[in-house]
Amino acid sequence: MTTILKISAESLEALFAALGDSGRRILGPTETDGRVDLGEVQTPAQVADAHLQLTLSAKEAVFPRVERLLSYKTMPGKVELNDAEPDIQPTVLFGLRPCEASGFGSLDSVFNWDSRDKFFNARVEQMTVVGLSCTQADDACFCTSVGGGPGSTKGSDLLLTPLADGHYLVEILTAKGEEIQALAPHLFQPAVNEDKEALLAKLEPHFDREALTAKLPGLFTSELWAEQSLRCVGCGACAFVCPTCACFDIQEEADTKEGQRLRCWDSCGLRQFTLHASGHNPRSAQAERWRQRIYHKFSYFPQRFGEAMCVGCGKCTRACPVDMNLKEHLTQACGT
Amino acid sequence: MATKVATQFEPKITAFVCNWCTYAGADLTGTSRTKYQSNVRVIRLPCTGRVDFMLIQKAFARGSDGIIVSGCHPNDCHYTSGNYHARRRWMVFTELMNFIGADMRRITFSWVSAAEGAKWAALVDEVTNTVRELGPYTEYQRLIDAGVA
Amino acid sequence: MEVLRNKAQDLLAQGQAQIVIGYEAGTGGIRRPSFARTAADTARLVWDADCISNLAGYLTRPEIKRMGKTAIVANASTLRALLQLTAERQLAEDAVLALAVAEDGTVTELATAQAVTDHVAALPDALSAADREQMNLLASMSREERWVYWEKELQRCIKCYACRSSCPMCYCGTCTMDCNKPQWVPVPSHALGNLEYHTVRAMHLAGRCVECGECGRACPVGIPIHLLTCFAEESVHQQFGQKAGASAKLDYALGTFRPDDKESFIR
Numbered sequence: 001m002t003t004i005l006k007i008s009a010e011s012l013e014a015l016f017a018a019l020g021d022s023g024r025r026i027l028g029p030t031e032t033d034g035r036v037d038l039g040e041v042q043t044p045a046q047v048a049d050a051h052l053q054l055t056l057s058a059k060e061a062v063f064p065r066v067e068r069l070l071s072y073k074t075m076p077g078k079v080e081l082n083d084a085e086p087d088i089q090p091t092v093l094f095g096l097r098p099c100e101a102s103g104f105g106s107l108d109s110v111f112n113w114d115s116r117d118k119f120f121n122a123r124v125e126q127m128t129v130v131g132l133s134c135t136q137a138d139d140a141c142f143c144t145s146v147g148g149g150p151g152s153t154k155g156s157d158l159l160l161t162p163l164a165d166g167h168y169l170v171e172i173l174t175a176k177g178e179e180i181q182a183l184a185p186h187l188f189q190p191a192v193n194e195d196k197e198a199l200l201a202k203l204e205p206h207f208d209r210e211a212l213t214a215k216l217p218g219l220f221t222s223e224l225w226a227e228q229s230l231r232c233v234g235c236g237a238c239a240f241v242c243p244t245c246a247c248f249d250i251q252e253e254a255d256t257k258e259g260q261r262l263r264c265w266d267s268c269g270l271r272q273f274t275l276h277a278s279g280h281n282p283r284s285a286q287a288e289r290w291r292q293r294i295y296h297k298f299s300y301f302p303q304r305f306g307e308a309m310c311v312g313c314g315k316c317t318r319a320c321p322v323d324m325n326l327k328e329h330l331t332q333a334c335g336t
Numbered sequence: 337m338a339t340k341v342a343t344q345f346e347p348k349i350t351a352f353v354c355n356w357c358t359y360a361g362a363d364l365t366g367t368s369r370t371k372y373q374s375n376v377r378v379i380r381l382p383c384t385g386r387v388d389f390m391l392i393q394k395a396f397a398r399g400s401d402g403i404i405v406s407g408c409h410p411n412d413c414h415y416t417s418g419n420y421h422a423r424r425r426w427m428v429f430t431e432l433m434n435f436i437g438a439d440m441r442r443i444t445f446s447w448v449s450a451a452e453g454a455k456w457a458a459l460v461d462e463v464t465n466t467v468r469e470l471g472p473y474t475e476y477q478r479l480i481d482a483g484v485a
Numbered sequence: 486m487e488v489l490r491n492k493a494q495d496l497l498a499q500g501q502a503q504i505v506i507g508y509e510a511g512t513g514g515i516r517r518p519s520f521a522r523t524a525a526d527t528a529r530l531v532w533d534a535d536c537i538s539n540l541a542g543y544l545t546r547p548e549i550k551r552m553g554k555t556a557i558v559a560n561a562s563t564l565r566a567l568l569q570l571t572a573e574r575q576l577a578e579d580a581v582l583a584l585a586v587a588e589d590g591t592v593t594e595l596a597t598a599q600a601v602t603d604h605v606a607a608l609p610d611a612l613s614a615a616d617r618e619q620m621n622l623l624a625s626m627s628r629e630e631r632w633v634y635w636e637k638e639l640q641r642c643i644k645c646y647a648c649r650s651s652c653p654m655c656y657c658g659t660c661t662m663d664c665n666k667p668q669w670v671p672v673p674s675h676a677l678g679n680l681e682y683h684t685v686r687a688m689h690l691a692g693r694c695v696e697c698g699e700c701g702r703a704c705p706v707g708i709p710i711h712l713l714t715c716f717a718e719e720s721v722h723q724q725f726g727q728k729a730g731a732s733a734k735l736d737y738a739l740g741t742f743r744p745d746d747k748e749s750f751i752r
Contacts, residue, residue, distance in 0.1 A: 035707050037641075055706060056643070064485035065643055066673040086485065139513045230548060231518050235650035237705045240643045251672045255398075262484065264673040270646065272663050285548065321651045321703035322518055322538075323511035389688055390669060390681070397677055410744065420742035424725075427747055428691045428739065431720040435623065436684065436713070437632025446752035459752060475632055483640060483675035 002153070003172040003181075004191050007160075011187035012044050012168065018184040019092055024128070027061060028094040029054055038093075047095055052138060057243035057315060058093055058100050059107060062123040063265075065240075069119070069250070071260040086119055088126050092180070095132040099143045099313035101155035103243025104129070109305045110246040119263075128176045131156030137201040140314025142327040146209045148311055150200040161196050169194050206327055207334040209298070209308050215334065216299040220291070224336050228329050229290035231322045236267030238293070238316035238324065244309045247273075268292050290324075298330070347401035347467040349376040349460070352387045354407035356414040357449045364453030372457035373464040376404065383407065385418030389429045392443065396476045402442045402467035404459065409447040419447070439475065442467060486532055489558065492584060492592045493527040496556050502582055503553030506543055508536040518543065522552070532558060532586045539697040541566030541653035545575050556582040561608045562697030564601050565730025566653040569695055571598050572735040575656055598733035605731065611696035612715055620712060636676070639683060641706040644674035648700035648710050649686065654693050661685060683713055691717035692738035695730035 007015065019026055020042060030039035031048040035055055041047055068084040104124070111117035134141075134150035143149055153159050158177035161169040169191055172181050181188060239245040249266040252259055266273060269290070274283045283289050301309035310326075317325045353359045359380045365372065381387060384407030395403050405426070413419045426445055434440050444463050448456045489507070496502040509519035509529040516535045520543075521527045539562040543549050557563060564583060570576045583595040585604055595601045612620070623631055649655045649662070662670050662682060670685055671678035686700075694714040701711030722728045724747065725738045 033707065066483055066675045067485040226548070230520050233542065233647070233650040233703075235647040235703070236645040237647040237703075240645045241705055249672060251668075253671060253673075262673050262675075265643065267645070287548070317512055319647075319705035321647050321699075321705075323515060325512045328512075390685060393681055393684065397681070410748070417742060420744065420746065421739075423746055423748070423751065424739055424742050425688075426750070427724055428717060428720045429688060430750060432684065432687055432691070432713070432717050434628065435631065435716045436635045436680075437626075437628050437630070439628065439632075444752060445750060475629075479636070479676040479680060481675070482677070483679070484673070 003178075004194075005170045005172065005181075005188040006163065006167045006191040006194065007170050007188050009044070009166050009168075015180075015184055015187050016041075016043050016094075018187075019180070022090075022183055024090045024092050026092045026094050027058075041094070050136075052134075052136060053097060053313060053315060053318070054100070055315070055319065056241050057103065057313070058096050059103060059243050059245075061091065061093055061127060062104065062120055063107060063111075063246065063248075066262055066264045067119060069261045069263055071258070072254075073258045074256070084119075086122055088122050090126045090128075091123075092128045092130060094130045095160075096129055096156070097134055097313065098131050098150065098152040098154070098156065098159070099141075099148050099311040100243050101129050101131045101159075102148055102152060103311045103313070104155050106244035106301075106305075106307075106309050106311070107246050109301075128157045128180060129155060130180070131159040133159060133161035133196070133199070134201045135162060135199060137203045138314070140317035140325065140327065141201075141203055141312065142206055142314060142330075143312035144203045145205045145207050145327065145330070146308050146310050146312040150203060151196055161199055163194060163199065169196055169199070207331045209302075212298055212330060212334050213302045213308070215336075216295060219333060219336060220295075222336060224333060225291040225294070226285075226287035228324075228332070229287045232269070232286050232290050232324055233322055234269055234271060234286050234289065235321065236265070236270050237319045237321065238326075239267035239269055240265050241315040241319040243311055243313060243315070244297070268296065294329070294333070345468060345471055347375055347464060347470075347472070348399055349402045349404060349464055349467060350395040350400040351376050351378045351404035351406065351460075352381055352384075352391060352395075353378055353404075353448075354383050354386075354414075354419075355380055356383070357408035357412060357447070358406040358456065360450035361448040361452045361456045364450065365456045366453075368453050370453060370457045372460045375464045375468075376460050383413065383415050383418035384422040385413075385415065387422060389425065392429075396442075396473060397480065399477065399480075401470070401473045402444070402463055404444050404446065404463055406446045406448045406456075406459070409449055412449060439470070439473065441470060442473060486530070486590060488590050488592050489532050489584070489586055490527045490530050492594075493521055493530055493556070493558075494524050496582070497521065497524060497527070501554065502556035504549065505530070505556045505558070505584075506540050506549070507558035507584075508532065508538075508540075530558065532590070536560055537562070538702065539563050539566055539651075539653055539695075539699040541570060542651060542656075542699075544581055544653070545570060545656045554582070555580075556584055559583040559585055559595070561605065561611065562695060562699070564595070564605050564608075565611065565695035566697065568598065568601055568605065568733045569693060569730045569735070570653065570656075571733040572729075573654075573693070573737075578733060602732055611698075611730070613698065616698065616709075616712065616715065619709065620716065623712070635680075638708045639679040640676060641708055642674050642679040642683070643706060644672070644678065644682065645705065647703040647705060651699045651703035652690070653697075653699070654690055654695070655686075661689070683710055686710075687713040687717040690714040692721040692725070692727070693729050694718035 028041045029048040036051045111120035157174040159171040297309040493505040505521040507530045508516045511517035698711040
């Protein structure tokens with residue numbers, strides 16, 4: 001049951017203080033040298049102004065780039081094994097774009113699919129997402145083509161939409177959102193007749209995601225993928241900035257006396273991703289790796305979980321050294 | 337009764353030495369009963385040409401506070417030119433490491449022949465004293481485990 | 486622009502090239518690599534001051550080599566890399582037809598390594614003024630300040646390898662980073678893994694880097710990593726007097742030696 005309220009800029013500042021007092025850490029978009037990263041903030045003034053997107057995604061908050069799973073020491077006759085217990089603080093992710101917020105759902109599908117991932121869940125449990133609707137979009141954005149939107153509430157516990165008078169429209173969406181409201185209920189005012197849609201960025205859909213999913217199985221042997229991937233240099237930038245890419249590598253760093261097992265991001269774009277111990281590589285060409293990326297997100301994943309593994313944020317396009325524009329490539333695939 | 341002695345910092349020094357000159361030189365130091373400080377851990381390699389710069393980084397990453405790389409004098413290489421190639425690599429490596437801000441006072445390159453047992457002892461003593469003075473290489477050691485959630 | 490498109494069209498029509506690599510307009514008007522194999526494709530080709538990326542990395546790709554004779558719209562970086570790749574025997578001499586576009590739009594065919602060498606010799610220094618300034622700033626810092634600077638910059642590295650993938654000189658089929666028996670450089674992007682990766686990359690590019698800055702531009706998190714490779718390259722240039730990308734005949738500086746190389750730093 002969604003409650004719709006509004007909050008003034010001054011009250012938002014007071015809410016930040018209340019969040020801090022409640023022992024919550026606030027992570028929000030912060031700007032350094034023209035780059036917007038997720039950083040710790042205490043006041044709304046520290047949050048990057050009018051930013052479009054974080055460079056990296058907020059998935060780092062629940063799926064860090066490197067995390068310890070366990071460590072061990074070997075001694076004569078025995079091994080001392082220690083499960084890692086991540087030190088996790090209650091955290092508010094403030095000002096995430098709706099696309100970014102909805103990405104947590106995809107991650108959840110993967111990390112809780114057959115077994116429940118201790119590390120992911122421990123972080124998610126302590127996390128509250130305060131989304132921020134988009135009033136602008138760029139050429140890389142395509143959320144409306146994959147079921148999202150500039151004001152989508154999916155994945156947010158609480159969604160803010162900037163109003164023309166400096167206030168924010170507040171949608172309280174979940175129990176975690178209510179907890180935030182309960183910290184300082186007096187800061188919120190009733191919202192009357194606010195037209196949220198009118199405030200949002202306008203972004204026409206470019207393709208029909210379901211039609212694409214239906215079409216992909218027939219395109220597997222198409223020349224299209226080799227054609228599109230000719231430009232691709234085969235790095236992992238797209239996957240690493242992606243809010244939904246969940247592939248990881250397990251690395252053991254050890255010597256004869258002690259070691260630790262780490263989980264770190266991996267990418268299907270990298271040659272080594274599928275390299276077998278025998279030396280054989282089932283995806284030996286970049287065209288095959290590019291096709292895998294598209295198929296995983298828009299064919300295999302929807303078949304298994306009912307929705308695309310893509311939120312249309314366009315981070316991959318912006319991060320790509322050679323402008324592999326995903327929206328453009330998917331639109332092209334739809335038209336093939 | 338054991339009396340408590342004020343513990344002074346004892347640096348870990350890793351020495352990458354070639355099999356043919358410096359290792360034999362260090363052996364001569366021992367057989368000559370020359371005393372030198374025991375902070376050095378010797379790693380014997382076929383030639384200084386084998387001393388990949390990554391070995392130096394690995395030694396720091398495993399907690400070395402100082403490093404010695406030593407081999408045959410020019411013209412004396414068992415493999416004719418391994419030390420010449422190594423020297424070139426170090427010329428660039430030392431500049432690059434300095435550019436990233438590594439403490440180059442902690443890396444010593446030297447030529448110690450099989451006949452220079454005394455030089456080896458003096459070198460180890462000097463490097464050990466210098467590094468003891470510098471203290472533990474905390475700048476590098478703080479990288480260990482940093483960035484792991 | 487029309488001159489370039491017509492030239493590309495002619496080359497393809499007459500069979501002098503099976504593919505023309507150049508630039509086209511991308512997202513939000515930025516310039517990105519383009520591959521023309523038909524007359525229709527050549528209409529996408531553009532050339533202007535924004536065409537700064539180094540395209541030479543594509544020349545060693547098996548997918549491209551299989552297509553036949555390649556012509557490439559080449560800026561200074563691409564030309565230098567082309568020479569260096571030839572010097573490193575990754576490309577046969579004269580295997581690639583370089584198309585140098587002048588400011589007025591005229592296109593010069595550089596069909597031989599010698600022609601490219603002569604053309605490159607007249608071009609200004611590779612490193613931009615801003616990068617030179619940053620290099621000087623770093624040089625003026627204390628050693629401790631430089632360490633803190635790089636520690637802070639490199640902690641952002643996510644090991645996506647965009648730098649390696651976009652570098653024309655990083656053509657190795659199996660990179661040292663991928664050697665895992667044993668694992669030489671840590672895979673995770675923790676502090677130690679990042680420092681080792683970037684120093685190894687700089688050392689492996691010393692004497693080979695054409696200072697195009699592509700790695701720095703490719704970095705999604707904006708680390709000026711090209712300064713490391715440029716520094717290593719300049720160290721080689723200053724100490725051994727040879728510059729990568731200046732000639733198609735260049736011996737690898739660290740693969741050779743002189744008996745009278747600097748000795749003063751050795752005890």
